[in-house]
Ligand code: C2E
Ligand code: CA
């Protein structure tokens with residue numbers, strides 16, 4: 001993965017939640033700013049209106065001083081005082097001259113004039129305009145510009161900090177001295193301006209409405225965020241859930257595995273990566289249906305899950321394959337544990353024996369790439385082959401090299417066929433009666449442009465696995481037909497040459513026709529071509545095998561059974577299959593089998609084959625004693641290093657004068 005997938009999931013998590021959260025924060029900020037601005041503007045407006053109103057009253061008081069010089073002081077005072085009564089907001093009146101020296105006060109008190117008042121501004125005053133207002137307590141200064149009052153911030157703070165609202169009593173009181181220049185004097189009028197709760201009623205209702213709306217909006221938004229969070233969680237859960245087992249899936253296995261291995265950095269525990277697969281799962285599905293197959297996997301998962309310890313991970317991979325990251329102390333103990341896991345799996349369907357292939361990779365310190373480790377475990381398992389048996393294979397470096405080699409072979413094989421890199425080698429079969437050439441076997445060699453000479457055991461098994469063997473065998477058959485046709489045209493004496501027909505061919509019902517078509521292109525008699533098949537072909541479609549052999553023999557080809565006695569040998573197959581030649585496997589002449597018992601079997605097999613009218617070829621014969629023994633037993637032909645190794649066609653033609 002998966003790193004890019006992992007990244008995408010992480011991005012998905014963030015992507016789905018953060019925009020909502022950010023959106024919410026942004027909307028809240030905008031709301032707060034708008035509210036504050038609206039509050040500020042409407043508050044300012046209310047206060048401003050109040051102040052202007054009271055200023056107008058103060059100006060009236062100040063105007064009484066217009067005739068200050070012509071009227072007597074007492075008269076003025078009387079007038080002022082009478083007006084003060086009428087103007088409820090005016091508390092005190094004081095007069096100072098242009099140098100700010102107090103002239104008169106209605107109460108005998110004078111305001112403390114703050115130094116911040118611009119004296120020049122006062123002295124410049126010629127008309128009846130209010131230029132400066134001074135708050136009594138705090139000596140705050142309000143400057144009036146072009147009829148607008150610009151309150152200073154601190155003063156406003158005072159106003160709004162009054163928090164006890166009472167409908168009848170003002171919740172704030174602003175005391176302001178208004179300095180009004182009149183006839184060369186500054187008349188100062190102290191205003192006591194009450195601010196009532198009602199003044200802000202509309203504003204408060206608006207604010208409450210807004211708060212209500214925002215709360216509704218917030219609740220809605222929060223619900224949608226919670227919904228998104230749950231949605232994301234659900235989606236993530238789905239992403240990490242295996243559709244068949246309902247448990248952890250492969251992505252999560254990789255994630256958890258990597259984090260476990262990372263945490264285990266100091267090597268507290270030893271880990272083994274295990275690939276476990278049920279053998280013949282496809283056959284199970286064919287017999288019982290895919291649904292039953294999936295139920296089986298689900299039960300397997302549950303059974304394995306029960307066996308998992310802390311700090312171990314399990315996930316279903318595909319088909320009937322599972323990945324396990326297990327903690328272990330010793331390899332032997334690990335094998336025993338895997339055995340017990342297999343037992344637990346077998347208990348899922350009592351009465352039915354199921355087989356499992358297990359590949360194990362022992363994780364080395366510092367290794368964390370879960371996919372790579374699992375790949376190693378899979379390679380180990382692949383090396384076990386397809387047999388229906390419980391087997392465990394531990395990964396080793398050689399397996400990896402083998403895998404790399406397989407990759408190379410697969411990359412190069414098509415090109416090799418086109419470039420004729422596959423070459424025919426011939427190994428003679430010598431008759432025991434007169435020690436002359438009685439036949440030959442065609443064996444392939446790969447002359448690779450960079451790897452050089454490659455023997456068949458390094459690529460045939462790979463081709464058998466990937467199906468390329470079908471093309472190669474056709475190629476070899478065609479080559480032999482072509483060579484034989486060439487020799488025939490040259491008037492040489494022909495001996496039968498056998499070609500190997502891999503087991504994989506026996507899936508096609510028209511195999512005999514296919515072989516005839518290839519050979520007939522070269523117009524050679526079928527009798528000079530022998531087809532070697534192995535007994536293992538019996539294990540596939542027996543009907544196809546029997547039919548094909550029959551058709552080939554009817555067409556004049558001779559058919560031989562290769563490697564008789566190796567592996568699956570059964571005399572039974574001789575009963576059903578009518579063939580022309582029996583090739584006794586080289587193993588009879590090797591190791592322990594070369595002893596008396598082995599030779600006894602060989603002589604019995606030869607006798608039996610004779611009775612069945614078969615020719616006998618002994619393979620892998622390396623010594624004179626073996627030749628003598630086989631001659632004595634009336635074996636027909638001998639193929640082995642004793643006479644010659646497989647050799648290039650030209651060398652063969654020269655040496656045996658065909
Ligand atoms: P095979 O068909 O059993 O071929 C006989 C193998 O035994 C050959 O190995 C041959 O070189 C070897 N041999 C012969 N005499 C002796 C001996 O005295 N001592 C020893 N130690 N070995 C001897 P080779 O050529 O390496 O082929 C190995 C196998 O590869 C063949 O076994 C056959 O199964 C497969 N093979 C080779 N060519 C082809 C082909 O064109 N098509 C298919 N399907 N398989 C092929
Ligand atoms: Ca052979």
Ligand code: CA
Pocket residue numbers: 562563583585619
């Ligand atoms: Ca053989």
